[in-house]
Amino acid sequence: MPADNIAVATTLPHWQQARSQLQQQADSAKLLQLSRQLCQYRLGQVATEPAALTLSSALPDALWRSELLLSLSTWLNWPHATVQLLLNASYCCGLSDILSDTQSHPRLQPYPPLLSAKLLRISAPAALLQVLDGCYASERKIPYWRQSAASLLLTLVMRFSTPNADNSFTTQLGRRIMLSRCEHELALLRTVVLWYRQTALQPPQSAATLFNHSDYQQLRHSSNKQLAACLSTTAAMREPILKLATELNRQQQPITDVSLAVNLIGRDLLDNVLIDAELSNVLSQLHHPQHAMLQQLTAAFACSLHLQSQDNLTMAKCRALARCLCAPLWFDSSGLLRPAKTPLPDFRLYQQAAASALISKLLQQYQLTEWLAAAQQMLSALQQQNVPHDRTARILLIAWHSCQAVFNSDVAPHLAALLQQQTGNTVNSSTPQLWLTTVAGQANSQCPLLLTL
DSSP: OOTTHHIIIIIHHHHHHHHHHHHHSOSHHHHHHHHHHHHHHHTTSOOOOHHHHTSOOOSOHHHHHHHHHHHHHHHTTOOHHHHHHHHHHHHHHHHGGGTOOTTSSGGGTTOHHHHHHHHTTTTSOHHHHHHHHTOOTTTTTOOGGGOOHHHHHHHHHHTOOOOBTTBOHHHHHHHHHHHOOOHHHHHHHHHHHHHHTOSSOOOOOOHHHHHTSOOHHHHHTSOHHHHHHHHTTOHHHHHHHHHHHHHHOTTOOOOOOHHHHHHHHOHHHHHHHHHHHHHHHHHHTTOOTTHHHHHHHHHHHHHHHHHHHTTSSOHHHHHHHHHHHHGGGGGOGGGGTSOTTSOOOOGGGGGSHHHHHHHHHHHHHTTOGGGHHHHHHHHHHHHHTOOOSSHHHHHHHHHHHHHHHTTOGGGHHHHHHHHHHOOSSTTTTOOHHHHHHHHHHHHTOOOOSSOOO
């Protein structure tokens, strides 16, 4: 059997049957029904491996693109709901030619997602239309800050066709890299190159699987030499170490040697830096398109904590706490559909039990249990929209509202009320505007215009 035997043996007959049924009853409602059925069936099977997909294939172009889209979005660790939405959109694109001959909508014929959006305008769900409508951003001269990750990936997949002897996958990939003028597309193409190099796809990562394999305990008990050797192998792990060492260096020169950085920081500070480094590495594996924005929010949270503590907490400790408390933001699946111009995540996810459970797990895993009660009170205050009695919980709540208010002025009134009630710290004599200016300055806050792809 051919290398892509999973798709050929299981999905191809269903695909052919769906096209036959749609030809007998050619309407948009039937197309949506069949695409959902195909999507539900396909998600019950394993995604096709890169090596199988990139070889010559007998699959029709439309079905092969759906397989490529499923494999890429699975490798990117995108949430199941987003993968399902993208696969559904891809099947709609592959079936839409039956509803439209070459005489109708001639300008949209080369752009299946836009054609599908036109045909399904009345009957399709809003989220599906949002993905389809956002495709081919560069051809339509849509600015970067109005583009979304899901539509960008669907567009990129539509530019490929089934590989064969005369038009291999690597040839198509190289041609696309050479011709592309879009920063977002080039970033995605670099991701496709990394995917292409994989020998096997790992199962999608969840919060449980990502955080169950922590090396923190082993690292914190390692010797400086062992620790430096381990950190040298992972860029995401060593960057926070080198950054802090550079900040501590009295000669004000950048530190690039990991062994020197470990010795300069010292074991007292190192534990918290390791927490920051490990969580930063783990969260980057989720490939969230708003990753740069979430990093900015985390930095503002940490700086707010540090300013309130009047140096009772080290900046390293504040960064470690901020990582634990902001980690649920990386599991906001709506960010994949949101354009860069509205980069803030859906903070309502903190009202869900999963966010509370993840924060508790991380605080316990990284031995920050003295903050457990305050964190739970902060979450309770967010759900009930009140002010906690505990001073430490109020500090966390101020940090939480501060990191949002730096980027969203609508949150400022809530923050002002909290600042008036908090006593005995540096924010007591500050106006909300001055406080936010201080936080933003300390955190070097900026709002990214490009997605992290």
